[in-house]
Amino acid sequence: MRIDAITIFPDYLRALDLSLIGKAARDGLISVHRHDLREWAHDRHRTVDDSPLGGGAGMVMKPEPWAEAFAAVIEQGKAELGPQAEPLIVFPNPAGQVFAQATAQEWSGREWILFACGRYEGIDERVYEHLEAAGHEIALVSLGDYVLNGGEVAVLALTEAIVRLVPGVVGNAESLVEESHSDGLLEYPLYTRPARWVDPAGAVREAPEILLSGDHGRIAAWRSERSAERTRERRPDLWDARD
Numbered sequence: 001m002r003i004d005a006i007t008i009f010p011d012y013l014r015a016l017d018l019s020l021i022g023k024a025a026r027d028g029l030i031s032v033h034r035h036d037l038r039e040w041a042h043d044r045h046r047t048v049d050d051s052p053l054g055g056g057a058g059m060v061m062k063p064e065p066w067a068e069a070f071a072a073v074i075e076q077g078k079a080e081l082g083p084q085a086e087p088l089i090v091f092p093n094p095a096g097q098v099f100a101q102a103t104a105q106e107w108s109g110r111e112w113i114l115f116a117c118g119r120y121e122g123i124d125e126r127v128y129e130h131l132e133a134a135g136h137e138i139a140l141v142s143l144g145d146y147v148l149n150g151g152e153v154a155v156l157a158l159t160e161a162i163v164r165l166v167p168g169v170v171g172n173a174e175s176l177v178e179e180s181h182s183d184g185l186l187e188y189p190l191y192t193r194p195a196r197w198v199d200p201a202g203a204v205r206e207a208p209e210i211l212l213s214g215d216h217g218r219i220a221a222w223r224s225e226r227s228a229e230r231t232r233e234r235r236p237d238l239w240d241a242r243d
């Protein structure tokens, strides 16, 4: 998988060189390419924003740098992947569809994802129109119903959610199966040693006896019950949406 990200804060995305994503890149499972949008802003101040037409607060990202950036980055990607390759262009956007595990699963099979990180109040609408008219596939996604200052945080989250599902990235693929949301339910409570823990307040806290029984059938049933109980209590929306 090739991942490109266009942003005015490329250093914000250096976290993609770390940990799981960084190792996947070093292992050749993915390649990550950061691009500074200001490279395609040609005035002396490398301006990428201007006041909103029609008035209003804040600034809007100008269409010209974005159009040039997309053309250049897509040309670079095609040079690597072949002239037929096409990116999925993803815009983190507060008005986008809330991103979910099913989408992460779907996008983990894509050859090429191009993230476009907006800032200010957003990107001139004609950029989306221009890309769609050129036949590109675009998606607007939101991390959730709260307000960020730009798309970079979302790109970090989206990339981790997607790339960890790319075959070979997570060592123990089995751990991906039992995760929260992978079956539409929340994960069961987790315990490790010591089985008997005296906490700093002096309270004795025992792990559930069943987990020490060695009876894997009963343990699986117990975990399933706890997962259902948690989902009902904490996420009735997920519980009600179950098949």
Ligand SMILES: N#Cc1c(-c2ccc3ccn(Cc4ccc(CN5CCOCC5)cc4)c3c2)n[nH]c1N
Binding pocket: 092, 093, 094, 117, 118, 119, 120, 121, 122, 141, 142, 143, 144, 145, 146, 147, 148, 149, 150, 151, 154
């Ligand atoms: N993913 C994700 C996000 C984002 C996100 C993603 C990308 C950009 C690019 C710019 N911003 C700032 C911004 C904040 C608020 C608003 C709303 N507008 C309503 C009408 O009045 C003007 C303001 C717009 C732009 C972004 C925020 N926020 N929350 C998520 N889950």
